[in-house]
Amino acid sequence: MAKMTDKQIAKWEKTRNxxxxxxxGIRELKAGRTGRRFTVDSYGILRAREKSGLTQAEFAKLLGVSVRTLQDWEQGRREPNAAAQTLI
Structure with a gap:
């Protein structure tokens, strides 16, 4: 899947309900269907932090990780675990 531009993301976000x-999602869970699975790439992590207006230190503290770990995620050296992806 190709990365979306900021303009494409903004347009997509406006159409979401x-x-x-x-x-x-609740209906699907009750029906026993598995939900869609999303992964967060380094661009998504950086974008989420920038949209929040937080520094790396503030965002890392909010997620309960070290600044170094957040930097590794943002630079694509490591991937956050499922719990961290959910928070992001």
Whole structure:
């Protein structure tokens, strides 16, 4: 999958209905269907931090990881575990 530009992401975000996505996810869980799985790449981690307006130190503290770990994630040297991806 190709990376989306900031403009494409902004357009996509405007069309999302988060409430409906949550309700649909609950229905799928109740029906026994597995949900969609998302992974967060280094660009997504950096973008999430920048959108939050937090420094690396603040974002790392919020996630409960070291600044070095966050830097590794943002630079693509390591991938966050599933729990961290959920938080991001």
């Amino acid at each position: 988060i409430g409906q996505e949550i309700v649909q």
